[in-house]
Amino acid sequence: MASLSGKTVLVVGGSSGIGYGVAKASLLSCAAKVTIGSSSxxxxxxxxVRIKNDIAASGQTVEGNLSGEVVDARDSASVKALLERVGEVDHLVWTSGDDFFDVRFWGAFTAAQVAKIRPGGSITLTVGSVVVKPRKGWSLAAGLMGAVDSLTRGLAVDLAPIRVNVISPGAVKTELWDPMPPEVRNKIFEDSAKTLLVQHVAEPDEIAEAYLFCMKCQYITGQRIEVDGGAKYV
Structure with missing residues (x-):
């Protein structure tokens, strides 16, 4: 069975949200080294500290090394410097995306260009569910996500046999919702849950499973995996 045992994973955007979930899940999946890239x-x-506490609270033990590196995902030079410092990795995961085009597209593109991926390794990018089901007024965002989606397929060809895939999450309970009053946020989650086939809004750990799959499965590349709770069917 495929495993992350002994592997090195770099998660850009790993200090919060989905990236945080991926970093933690990678350690729990026996990765030898997990590095998170973040803006500060x-x-x-x-x-x-949070990841170590979460793992301890779960009652599980891990042997992998966990570390972090500062990177400005908007700046190509900073991204290149990060990849140079980190060196060879087995898997690169890009979840950072607070600035749409500079980060989600150019940042990811630069990282993919300069990353030193070991044989059998992978790159996994991230887009929003708007790429499949755009909302009214979201044409620009849908276009951006479509660009990253297409970039994924192009990179899969250019970088082969390194595998390149993209995850498209739906609604997720992340820190992005924190500025809202709790009662407003909870009402949104409750209303959203009623519209989803799975009847709940995802936790980051649930979405992280899709990234683990793309890292471990040696026979998938150039694909977009939608992890949206069935939203596109409603």
Whole structure:
């Protein structure tokens, strides 16, 4: 069975949200080294403590090394410097995306260009569900996500046999919702859950499973995996 045992994983955007879930899940899947890339040292230090506490609370033990690196995902030079510092990795995961085109497209493209991926390794990018089911007024966002989706397929061809895939999450309970008053946020989650086939809004750990699959499965590349709770069918 495929495993992350002994593997090295770099998660850009790993200090919060889905990226945090992927970093934690990678450690729990026996990765030898997990590095999270984030915009500040404070975010990194907080994430490292939280991940270790979450794992301890789960009752599981891990032997892999966990560390962090500061990177400005909007700046190509910073992204290149990060990949140079980290060196060879087995898997690169890009979940960072607070600035649509600079980060989600150019940042990911630059990382894919310069990353030193070991044989059998992979790159996994991230888009929003708007790529499949755009909302009214979201044409620009849908176009951006479509660009990243197409980039994935192009990179899969150019970088073969390194595998390149993209995950398209639906609604997820991440820190992006924190600025809202709790009662407003909870009402949104409750209303959204009623519209989904799975009848609940995802936790980051659920979405992380799709990234693990793309890292471990040696026979998937150039694909978009939609993890949206069935939203596109409603």
């Amino acid at each position: 040292q404070a975010k990194i230090e907080s994430a490292l």
